[in-house]
Amino acid sequence: MILTVTLNAALDVTYGVDVLRPGTTHRVSTVVERAGGKGVNVARLLHALGEPVMATGLAGGATGARIRDLLAAAGVPEAFTSIDGESRRTVVVASDDGEPTGFWEPGPRVAAPEWSAFLERYRGLLADADVVALCGSLPPGVPDDGYATLIGLARSAGVATILDADGGPAYLGIRARPDVVKPNARELSTLHSIILRRRVQIGGVSEAREAAAAVRHLGAQTVVASLGAAGLLADTGDLVLHAAPPEVVTGNPTGAGDACVAALARGLRSGRPWPERLRDAVALSAAAVAAAVAGELSPIDYERLHASVSVTELP
Template identity: 40%
Template sequence: MIVTVTPNPSLDRTILVGHMQRGAVHRASRVRLDPGGKGVNVARALAAADRPTLALLPSGGAEGARLAELLAPEAVPVVEVPISMPTRSNVAVVEADGTTSKFNEPGPELTASEVAALETRAVELAGRADWLVTCGSLPRGCPDDLHARLVRAGHRAGARVAVDASGPALAAACQAGPDLIKPNLTELAELAGRHLPTLGDVLRVAREVRAGGVGAVLVSLGEHGALLVTGTGAWHALSTATAVLSTVGAGDATLAGFLHEGGDGPGALRTAVAYGTAAVGLAGSRMPHPSDLRTAAVRVHEVDESLSLTGAAA
């Protein structure tokens, strides 16, 4: 079983418009409401593939109740940790060409007892999990090392641990030695403290991160696919989306595909990129079903270190 932890889940409202112009009045052609948050999305994609999964999240107010309601038809088992403040709502505006502008609320402020309850439940669930996947931003009240603490707790419980986070939370998590991290290009550059204009730059930083104690690094590169660096090698996988309807949740789908296929090696990387590519062809933050995948179209290469990543949307 794969258990996901999402400290800052959300209700994701996606608004489709022809073209967004600052300061103008826009008329939406369509609106979607989806359950959101990185770990929630990973669990949704896994559930769609009939992979045993469970989503752990703090839940508050009518928004939290609505989030659980939206997950029920997708057959995602949910463990809710009650909190006093309402779950946040996010908005994504998607233009006809797929350009996506996101407006994310900061989320509720968790009390010390609510944070402790979330950790306790994560530890309990990790004891029967193959993977504990801790993801996303941290709401107010959570310490920067929450993901790191969950890495250590997951390992003590016997689970492998994956982290998809950013900023100080990702840096702290790396020091705890997770089995896998899944940054995008921007997040990896922030972790490295420098610009990463080529695939070779990304490869070097991924190797530096591994040397610091991280088991494997899976970097999502938007239109440039994804790079995987493990103890046995490095591979780059690429595919082409037939249409780009929304990039929201594509990185989460990538991580789900990687874990679903075993969480290691070029075969898992191929499936990961197939998932990410399928996700951008779906409206809102919908997660792909296996029938949406075009795995045969994914090309896995040796790493071309000269490949420019200028303009990559990750």
């Protein structure tokens, strides 16, 4: 199975409005609630694609209970560890006249015994896992090297790992040698800046290629960078590949990165060649943008785009 880890799970609330005007009152036309957090979105997508999956992480309070209830209603298996703190909420305001606006709570503080309890459950779940996807931010109280610890435990159990995180926790996690690291352009810029100890900005495929090579040499076996409308750049050590969508897809980009991780996880589990993994990842990401809510996708767009994604090997 594919195990997804969401240490900072959230209740995602999406408000639909006609026009978003700061400083004014809005009448909300639609309200959608989803169990959220990056790993939860990955699990939901994998379940929709028919892949065997288990979602785990930390969840607490009434919000945490709601997250688990929504996963159960969606048919997604879960094995979350309960904590005393209240799980966070995220609010996205989606309007017809522009990009969605998001509000992210920081998450509950996790006590040391709660983190230890999660590690014990995680060790048990690894016994049935082929791939682990470690996704999202760390809540307060979880050590900065939390992802490094989880990657080390997975490596010891012979389980492949994908890391989708940001900043210091991502940097420390990469040094633990995950199989795949999946940053977006901003996250890749941050990682490259940490490595070089000076600020750098990713402006295109060439800069992304240089930064991906630096991240791979830090410890990642493969780096897959998502570059928005420009597609994906992958440095596997043996190959450097660029996968691009046939068209620009407009909509809600919130879940595109999670769809990419879902595709990479199932590709890693199946052993597909890298060009096929990237073609699947680009098509799934674009289909997620076309969907109204993060963690879902448009099957029609997925099938249409999959056949037209171009994958080029760079010299």
